Amino acid sequence: MSEIKFSTEAESLIQNILKRYPNDRKKSVLIPALHIAQAEFDGWLSVPVMDKVAEMLELKPIEVYEVASFYTMFNLNPVGKCVIEVCRTSSCWLRGANDIVAYIEKKLNIKNGETTKDGKFTLRTVECLGSCGTAPMLQIGEKFHENLTFEKVDEILNTHQNLEKHCTYLDATTFRKN
Amino acid sequence: MGRKILLEHINVPGINSYDVYRSKGGYASVEKAIKTMKPEDITEEVKKSGLRGRGGAGFPTGMKWSFLAKPEGKPRYLVCNADESEPGTFKDRYLMEHIPHILIEGMITSSYALGVNTAYIYIRGEYFYLVRILEKAIAEAYANGWLGKNILGSDFNLDLYVHPGAGAYICGEETALLESLEGKRGNPRIKPPFPAVAGLYGCPTVVNNVETIATVGPIVNMGGDEYAKIGVGRSTGTKLISASGHIKKPGVYEIEMGVTVEDFIYSDEYCGGILNDKKLKAVVAGGSSVPILPAHLILNTANGEKRLMTYESLSDGGFATGTMLGSGGFIVMDESTNIVKNLFTFTRFYRHESCGQCSPCREGTAWMEKILAKILGGKGEEKDVDLLWDVQRRIEGNTICPLGDAAAWPVASAIRHFRNEFEDFVRNPANQQDIKYYFHCNNIDSAAAYSSI
Ligand SMILES: Cc1cc2nc3c(=O)[nH]c(=O)nc-3n(C[C@H](O)[C@H](O)[C@H](O)COP(=O)(O)O)c2cc1C
Ligand code: SF4
Numbered sequence: 050m051s052e053i054k055f056s057t058e059a060e061s062l063i064q065n066i067l068k069r070y071p072n073d074r075k076k077s078v079l080i081p082a083l084h085i086a087q088a089e090f091d092g093w094l095s096v097p098v099m100d101k102v103a104e105m106l107e108l109k110p111i112e113v114y115e116v117a118s119f120y121t122m123f124n125l126n127p128v129g130k131c132v133i134e135v136c137r138t139s140s141c142w143l144r145g146a147n148d149i150v151a152y153i154e155k156k157l158n159i160k161n162g163e164t165t166k167d168g169k170f171t172l173r174t175v176e177c178l179g180s181c182g183t184a185p186m187l188q189i190g191e192k193f194h195e196n197l198t199f200e201k202v203d204e205i206l207n208t209h210q211n212l213e214k215h216c217t218y219l220d221a222t223t224f225r226k227n
Numbered sequence: 228m229g230r231k232i233l234l235e236h237i238n239v240p241g242i243n244s245y246d247v248y249r250s251k252g253g254y255a256s257v258e259k260a261i262k263t264m265k266p267e268d269i270t271e272e273v274k275k276s277g278l279r280g281r282g283g284a285g286f287p288t289g290m291k292w293s294f295l296a297k298p299e300g301k302p303r304y305l306v307c308n309a310d311e312s313e314p315g316t317f318k319d320r321y322l323m324e325h326i327p328h329i330l331i332e333g334m335i336t337s338s339y340a341l342g343v344n345t346a347y348i349y350i351r352g353e354y355f356y357l358v359r360i361l362e363k364a365i366a367e368a369y370a371n372g373w374l375g376k377n378i379l380g381s382d383f384n385l386d387l388y389v390h391p392g393a394g395a396y397i398c399g400e401e402t403a404l405l406e407s408l409e410g411k412r413g414n415p416r417i418k419p420p421f422p423a424v425a426g427l428y429g430c431p432t433v434v435n436n437v438e439t440i441a442t443v444g445p446i447v448n449m450g451g452d453e454y455a456k457i458g459v460g461r462s463t464g465t466k467l468i469s470a471s472g473h474i475k476k477p478g479v480y481e482i483e484m485g486v487t488v489e490d491f492i493y494s495d496e497y498c499g500g501i502l503n504d505k506k507l508k509a510v511v512a513g514g515s516s517v518p519i520l521p522a523h524l525i526l527n528t529a530n531g532e533k534r535l536m537t538y539e540s541l542s543d544g545g546f547a548t549g550t551m552l553g554s555g556g557f558i559v560m561d562e563s564t565n566i567v568k569n570l571f572t573f574t575r576f577y578r579h580e581s582c583g584q585c586s587p588c589r590e591g592t593a594w595m596e597k598i599l600a601k602i603l604g605g606k607g608e609e610k611d612v613d614l615l616w617d618v619q620r621r622i623e624g625n626t627i628c629p630l631g632d633a634a635a636w637p638v639a640s641a642i643r644h645f646r647n648e649f650e651d652f653v654r655n656p657a658n659q660q661d662i663k664y665y666f667h668c669n670n671i672d673s674a675a676a677y678s679s680i
């Protein structure tokens with residue numbers, strides 16, 4: 050088992066966010082820390098990564114696992130470099146979300162929930178993302194792509210073809226340095 | 228044109244920045260509060276304003292504030308609920324994206340009123356791009372002396388932090404939110420104790436919605452009595468409505484409470500009418516949890532009066548013929564919409580979002596989803612519609628938190644008003660040509676998988 054090591058940037062980010070909570074309430078930083086860990090380690094949380102987070106925050110590993118497994122944004126299995134999350138709830142469904150899902154499946158030759166063989170894309174459907182007025186929509190990393198058409202989907206797939214790094218929900222500039 | 232309070236300056240270029248926001252009178256409520264008012268005066272103004280919680284339940288905000296316990300030696304917390312996950316609702320996002328400072332101003336004025344020195348904005352993780360926006364706005368507020376120590380030279384100190392969630396609708400429920408903020412799973416707590424007594428870290432806590440808190444600034448500026456003059460009866464002020472679905476102009480609209488539903492749907496000032504000039508079939512007026520109403524009942528009450536966009540008018544007739552204002556997530560469906568398929572998206576949502584603590588909710592939502600899939604797949608029998616009714620009825624009122632009710636109401640109302648559409652699936656399964664495609668896109672393996680329920 051390889052030793053898990055956070056970059057100094059990620060580590061100082063976690064230390065910085067830790068200051069937002071009372072001294073005896075370190076556990077509050079767990080969700081932000083897991084987001085940072087996921088961004089740091091290829092978009093998913095392996096057991097060794099979660100164990101490392103537990104060690105850093107002085108928590109029992111189970112306290113980390115039970116949280117990581119509760120929230121849908123945490124991936125407990127490897128994912129593609131670009132995770133495409135298409136909203137499928139009512140307002141998006143009313144405006145054609147099904148067609149968007151089917152179109153992406155065809156273009157990428159995968160089914161909803163799968164990752165392309167080259168590891169470039171994962172497709173999944175998610176519940177309402179608060180973008181119902183600009184439906185149909187999908188999210189990639191922190192970015193919302195709204196009022197989707199097939200042409201827009203083509204463009205999105207093109208621009209995410211050859212990514213060097215995984216798309217992430219956050220980076221070192223998301224949080225203010227307090 | 229209706230009066231705008233929150234969105235008064237929405238069209239001013241750069242209103243998302245500190246300088247422009249300030250030049251339009253931003254942060255005046257903080258100055259007025261700290262320099263001329265005692266904390267309890269502010270609570271008094273909020274009471275007078277008649278402001279009711281904009282997160283969904285409509286509980287009077289001033290009253291909630293007055294319940295906050297103030298034991299010696301314990302900090303108090305203000306937590307802003309920016310979890311906004313109720314399907315059909317996107318107003319808080321709109322406000323935070325375009326006028327982030329109005330929320331920060333409201334947090335400062337409210338914290339002063341409540342004697343709070345540390346406040347958090349709990350925001351759903353999917354809104355990370357908004358974390359970036361809020362963090363920048365908060366940094367500007369610190370840089371200009373509105374946050375930090377000795378604000379405006381007073382002895383009032385306040386630190387304000389943003390805290391992201393990670394994808395869980397249930398964390399919008401206030402006690403689940405507090406659990407999540409403490410770094411745990413979002414399992415709602417049994418109440419009492421209420422957060423006002425034992426909330427974050429066991430300390431007295433007020434949890435309020437983004438829109439509620441943003442409204443506190445304008446109330447302090449204009450005075451509670453003045454605010455209460457807007458609106459109708461106990462529905463005072465303005466409300467942000469998130470309009471989506473089959474309408475010409477989806478978006479966020481600030482309405483003066485009391486606009487008619489008809490005007491809201493058809494006038495050019497708001498939704499602009501039904502997409503492609505089709506006929507209106509049904510509306511979910513307050514987010515996915517509230518009862519769906521057919522066109523005739525959403526436009527007029529059962530007594531034939533025009534239905535208004537107010538708490539009272541929308542709930543006129545109870546659940547038999549009425550609905551609720553809820554979070555203001557207004558989802559419009561045209562004549563082509565299949566009510567059962569729409570319901571399936573809601574029921575799957577609640578099954579997915581149930582935290583799993585209570586059996587009626589955990590098992591009931593999954594059961595309802597399966598029955599619906601069976602009906603949609605053409606394998607349903609008439610008794611399945613009765614079974615669905617029975618299951619929802621047994622969830623309602625039997626759970627720790629209101630998510631159970633929220634899952635039951637859409638099912639009950641769809642059956643109540645559109646039973647014929649369920650029966651149509653049962654009687655004429657062959658008519659539903661596109662169901663295979665629908666199932667495929669929704670990750671349902673096959674109807675057969677559910678045919679034995
Ligand atoms: C399942 C569930 C989800 C909720 N989601 C939200 C939400 O996303 N945002 C919100 O402000 N309130 C939500 N609420 C209501 C909160 O529990 C709480 O009543 C509200 O934040 C209080 O603020 P207000 O009085 O300003 O409306 C939810 C309640 C339940 C039961
Ligand atoms: S009603 Fe559902 S979501 Fe609420 S506590 Fe019970 S199981 Fe959890």
Ligand code: FES
Nearest residue numbers: 136141178180181
């Ligand atoms: S229903 Fe898709 S974003 Fe709300």
